Amino acid sequence: MTKTVMNPNWIAVDWGTTNLRIWHCDQAGNVLDETKIQTGMGNLTASEYEGVLISHIDNHLSDDVITEVLVCGMAGARQGWQDAGYLTAPCDTPALNQAATVHTTDPRIMVRILPGIKQPEPADVMRGEETQIAGFLIQTPDYNGLVCLPGTHSKWVRVQNGQVVEFQTFMTGEVYDLLSRSSVLKHSVSGAGFSQSDFVDAVKSAFENPANASSQLFRLRAQHLVNETDATVLRARLSGILIGQEVAAMERQWNHLPITLIGEEALCSLYKS
Amino acid sequence: MTKTVMNPNWIAVDWGTTNLRIWHCDQAGNVLDETKIQTGMGNLTASEYEGVLISHIDNHLSDDVITEVLVCGMAGARQGWQDAGYLTAPCDTPALNQAATVHTTDPRIMVRILPGIKQPEPADVMRGEETQIAGFLIQTPDYNGLVCLPGTHSKWVRVQNGQVVEFQTFMTGEVYDLLSRSSVLKHSVSGAGFSQSDFVDAVKSAFENPANASSQLFRLRAQHLVNETDATVLRARLSGILIGQEVAAMERQWNHLPITLIGEEALCSLYKS
Numbered sequence: 001m002t003k004t005v006m007n008p009n010w011i012a013v014d015w016g017t018t019n020l021r022i023w024h025c026d027q028a029g030n031v032l033d034e035t036k037i038q039t040g041m042g043n044l045t046a047s048e049y050e051g052v053l054i055s056h057i058d059n060h061l062s063d064d065v066i067t068e069v070l071v072c073g074m075a076g077a078r079q080g081w082q083d084a085g086y087l088t089a090p091c092d093t094p095a096l097n098q099a100a101t102v103h104t105t106d107p108r109i110m111v112r113i114l115p116g117i118k119q120p121e122p123a124d125v126m127r128g129e130e131t132q133i134a135g136f137l138i139q140t141p142d143y144n145g146l147v148c149l150p151g152t153h154s155k156w157v158r159v160q161n162g163q164v165v166e167f168q169t170f171m172t173g174e175v176y177d178l179l180s181r182s183s184v185l186k187h188s189v190s191g192a193g194f195s196q197s198d199f200v201d202a203v204k205s206a207f208e209n210p211a212n213a214s215s216q217l218f219r220l221r222a223q224h225l226v227n228e229t230d231a232t233v234l235r236a237r238l239s240g241i242l243i244g245q246e247v248a249a250m251e252r253q254w255n256h257l258p259i260t261l262i263g264e265e266a267l268c269s270l271y272k273s
Numbered sequence: 274m275t276k277t278v279m280n281p282n283w284i285a286v287d288w289g290t291t292n293l294r295i296w297h298c299d300q301a302g303n304v305l306d307e308t309k310i311q312t313g314m315g316n317l318t319a320s321e322y323e324g325v326l327i328s329h330i331d332n333h334l335s336d337d338v339i340t341e342v343l344v345c346g347m348a349g350a351r352q353g354w355q356d357a358g359y360l361t362a363p364c365d366t367p368a369l370n371q372a373a374t375v376h377t378t379d380p381r382i383m384v385r386i387l388p389g390i391k392q393p394e395p396a397d398v399m400r401g402e403e404t405q406i407a408g409f410l411i412q413t414p415d416y417n418g419l420v421c422l423p424g425t426h427s428k429w430v431r432v433q434n435g436q437v438v439e440f441q442t443f444m445t446g447e448v449y450d451l452l453s454r455s456s457v458l459k460h461s462v463s464g465a466g467f468s469q470s471d472f473v474d475a476v477k478s479a480f481e482n483p484a485n486a487s488s489q490l491f492r493l494r495a496q497h498l499v500n501e502t503d504a505t506v507l508r509a510r511l512s513g514i515l516i517g518q519e520v521a522a523m524e525r526q527w528n529h530l531p532i533t534l535i536g537e538e539a540l541c542s543l544y545k546s
Binding site for chain 1: 290359391392393395396397398426441442443444445447448451452455456457458483484485486487488490491492494495496498499500502515518519521522523525526
């Protein structure tokens with residue numbers, strides 16, 4: 001295999017359940033190269049992580065220096081690569097010296113995994129999002145408000161004085177996946193298109209009447225059977241019902257705070273609307 | 274195969290997605306024998322239904338007479354044995370002369386499938402429950418109130434003057450199954466025990482604050498990770514959150530009507546509490 005001319009100073013990795021993201025950075029933290037692999041941790045056993053990582057970064061490594069690899073995300077969970085523990089909220093975002101050093105066999109790398117954050121009451125946990133928030137706080141250290149990180153498990157995080165004060169997780173993305181792939185709704189919402197206006201209508205309806213939101217789900221199937229409503233409309237409504245419920249819960253809890261969205265463009269644009 | 278001495282006058286069948294129930298009845302409608310098979314329709318193609326049915330009723334059939342088999346449930350759906358259509362609510366429960374006759378090859382049976390009921394707006398459908406309600410109305414023809422039929426897809430049905438006036442479906446049972454078997458919660462709720470008091474607490478909490486109910490789901494996982502809460506408690510809470518949401522929606526819509534529960538003992542007792 002040919003080596004690239006670019007040798008990163010260090011490598012940042014976000015290793016989640018469904019995605020593996022790798023950034024090759026220079027000393028100043030500028031990203032030289034970026035990779036996203038959609039397989040994530042899958043069913044990896046602890047001993048398989050190093051090989052998978054090396055297979056994706058091999059041509060960026062040099063035989064002459066040890067490259068630091070800093071990992072955040074579910075790879076630091078008990079069932080992951082190595083348990084990196086949790087900080088306990090309220091707390092600062094994790095610092096380098098709190099990272100767990102991982103025993104590796106390839107002499108070209110030195111791997112550390114950052115801890116997640118846990119909240120004892122009401123019980124909640126995050127792994128990976130705390131590091132995204134750390135990046136956000138470097139740019140805006142005085143931010144006082146909510147940070148919303150949409151995803152498989154959306155997080156709403158209250159940030160104050162550079163700290164994670166409290167947070168709450170929603171299974172919105174996972175429930176959407178389960179319902180659209182494995183439930184009786186799968187026939188009604190399959191396909192690709194998306195109706196933005198129906199999405200917004202469903203968000204509003206679920207936001208205003210969250211008690212009724214769960215009863216709207218089967219109705220999607222019935223709209224398909226009885227009214228032959230198009231899958232593009234029904235898929236947008238399903239997404240809207242679930243996100244509307246999430247926003248309704250957060251609005252009632254933290255209605256006076258500014259909100260910052262962190263995440264992938266496509267998902268954030270749904271939450272903005 | 275030996276024949277039993279008992280020859281039923283007719284056979285009633287409720288053929289749903291997950292269960293097949295068969296009742297052997299005498300002319301007066303008394304149940305002589307009852308069978309429940311937990312496989313349901315699964316992935317049967319239309320041509321496979323007759324063979325499956327015969328395999329379960331064969332030793333109750335006589336070569337000398339034609340036994341009537343009356344079927345309700347999802348077997349009458351478009352993807353089922355034969356499309357038996359829908360009545361449109363508000364309407365009476367389906368009568369025998371509205372049943373679709375099915376072409377069969379075994380000369381010992383004559384099979385008819387009862388139609389379901391559809392509701393155009395808000396869109397909803399039922400198949401099977403309308404026949405349970407018909408049975409209930411034979412006993413209490415003057416009932417004016419709600420009938421709740423818990424299940425994979427729970428139905429809340431407003432009954433008046435012997436008619437199905439309107440109804441609403443909740444995917445409570447299916448969502449419970451998906452979350453406890455296929456989601457990140459599966460590790461937290463696996464097992465068998467059940468904590469009734471935690472169930473009731475979760476129902477109350479979801480009933481009083483339905484906006485927040487969807488945010489309680491991931492918390493079950495977090496309670497497991499952070500507080501090592503027992504699966505017996507978490508499973509009861511999951512069930513309670515979902516049923517509490519359902520009851521909250523119905524309470525806000527139909528809070529002045531009497532409620533009758535129809536269904537299996539175990540499930541009904543959860544809804545009663």
